[in-house]
Amino acid sequence: MSAKLTAVCALPQKEQAAAFVALAQDDIFSKQPPSMASDLRALVDTVVNTDSVGLVVGRQVLSELVKILGDGVVKDVELRKTLVQETLAVIQPKIVSYEEQVNILRFQLADILEEEEEWSEAARVLMGTSLDSGQRAMADGDKLRVYVRIVRLLLEDEDSVQAETYYNRAALLVHSTNDKETLLQFKLCQARISDYGRKFLEAASRYHELSYVGEIDEEERQHMLSAAVTCAVLAPAGPNRSRVLASLYRDERTLELPTYNVLSKMFLDHILRSAEIKSFEATLKPHQLAKIAISSNDRLASAAGQDDDAANSNEPAASTRTGPSTVLDRAVMEHNLLASGKIYNNITFRGLGALLDLTPGAAETMARKMIEQGRLRGFIDQVDKLIWFEGSHxxxxxxxxxxxxxxxxxxxxxxxxxxxxxxxxxxxxxxxxxxxxxxxxxxxxxxxxx
Incomplete structure (x- = not known):
């Protein structure tokens, strides 16, 4: 192979491109796998790093090699993956001269990695593409498709932090296309970013909107409707969540979902029991079961209330918990607190603590925060240790x-x-x-x- 490459380099430049391509087709891609990779590497190295081969010839030859690799001449996926990686490694030092060819190779490698479900690796390969500069400027619509694809791949591995960075870039270009498929993928990424960022109300609304889109498969629409119900249940209790729950409850399709029981109890302001919560918890994804930290101020207030309550009562405290431990925990506690306002005119700190499985001080703290945020109508009587509920007009x-x-x-x-x-x-x-x-x-x- 070395002698043949030397002979081609000695030819006039007008004949070099055709000679290199013929050599690749006849002598390299027709060989057995072990020698194919080394021979292709030698050819690419000669084309890129030999002074007698001009830049124009090099681009022509690499474009043909990229086309051959993309046409599926090499049937073995692992071998094709190796050939693309080897070619990229040789061209990398001179990437400025061969940006267009490198970008196409990266797209091919990302396709292979995505088929192998190597989501993060495929996303990293796409991140290396040159979108903002190069021999030929990439259209905004094409950039948008690349950014949306990167976001989708990163979310498959639940890397929501880095995905949000590329989502923000895509959001700046979303006006540049009318392609329905790209816009639907962007909206789905929008919903999933909100979901991972614990903006559950926003995520529920977006999932529910997508569940009506006819271009999406029925199975996918059912999955999005289920995700909308899950996010609505996990959202902070209050008037905004009640509106989303009402919209989902009136949707006849939710009757078929396994989470319908929890949805109906949430909408009808019924108190949720531990068995129902456990069955719902089994349907959640890992990021929806993330632990939440209790602020130092809330911890001190809860502990102070517990000590004060214990000093004035002979009864032992029903619980030692000073706050919710997960997002689901918090959503259920806030819902049960709102539901208790539909049943009682007032309730003691100790009684509310027993209902929510919290210390009396922690129950008071949760009620106080919800009243401050306008999500609960009522007031607190700290002298008599009572929470009074007010009905909405x-x-x-x-x-x-x-x-x-x-x-x-x-x-x-x-x-x-x-x-x-x-x-x-x-x-x-x-x-x-x-x-x-x-x-x-x-x-x-x-x-x-x-």
Missing amino acids: EEDNAQGKAGGLGDVEEAEDTGAPFTKRWDNQIRLTAANTESIVQHLAEKGLVSLAA
């Missing part, structure tokens, strides 16, 4: 107009639970109906059966 109005009754005369608010107020509305509606029927009977418009 919107909920009161909804109780008065539920079932299509329209505007009716509202009974005096006595502070009774919603069930009693609802019974009063039913009695009032029945009385009004009877009055209307009697009035129509007196006018002779209707006849009452005996």
Whole structure:
């Protein structure tokens, strides 16, 4: 092979390109694998590093070699992977002169690695491509496809930190294309980035939106709907999450999901039990089970409340936990706290602690933070160690107009639970109906059966 390469180098430059390509096709790619890799490396080294071979000839020869490798002439995937890696290693020192050929080789290598499910390695290969400079400028749409692919590969290995960097680059170029497939992949990356970043409300909305897209397979849409329910359950309790839960609860497709029981209890403000939480926990991904740290201020407040409560009570504390340990833990505790406000007018710190499996001080701390953030309507009486719940005016109005009754005369608010107020509305509606029927009977418009 060395002698043949030397002979080709001695030819006039006009004939060198064709001679090198013919040598590659006839003598290299037709050989057995052990010698193929070494011979191809020798040819590429000669073309790139020999002074008698010009840059124009070198680019022509490398372009043909890249095309041969991409056309699948080499059927053995491992051998093709080796050939591409060897070629890249030889060209690397002079990458500035052969950027276009190097980029194509990197795309080929990334395809092979992706088929082998080497996600992070494939992403690193694509990161090395020259997108912003080169012999031929790459269009914004092509750059966007590369960035989205890198994000998708990194998320497969749950490297959300680095994925977010390339997602931000893609977000700057998303306006440059109308390609539906690329835009759908970008939106899916958007949802997954929010999911990994624990922005569960945003992720739930995006997953739910994608679950309606007809271009996506039915199985994938079902998976996205399930992901939307999971993220909605994990989101911080409050009015915003209630709106997302309502949207999902009204979606008839969620009835078929294994997580529907938890979704319905969340939406209907029912208290979740430990058995239900464990079955839901089994469906979560590792990043959704990440541990959360309790701030030093919250830990001190919880401990102080526990010591003070123990000093004034002969009963032992029901729990020694000073806060939620996981994202799911926190979501369930906040939901149960909101649900208790639908059942009770007020509750003691100790009672709430028993309900949430927290110390009384930790239960007070959680309620205080939710009230401060506007996610819980109520106030705290630290003298009597009580949390008082306040009903929302919107909920009161909804109780008065539920079932299509329209505007009716509202009974005096006595502070009774919603069930009693609802019974009063039913009695009032029945009385009004009877009055209307009697009035129509007196006018002779209707006849009452005996």
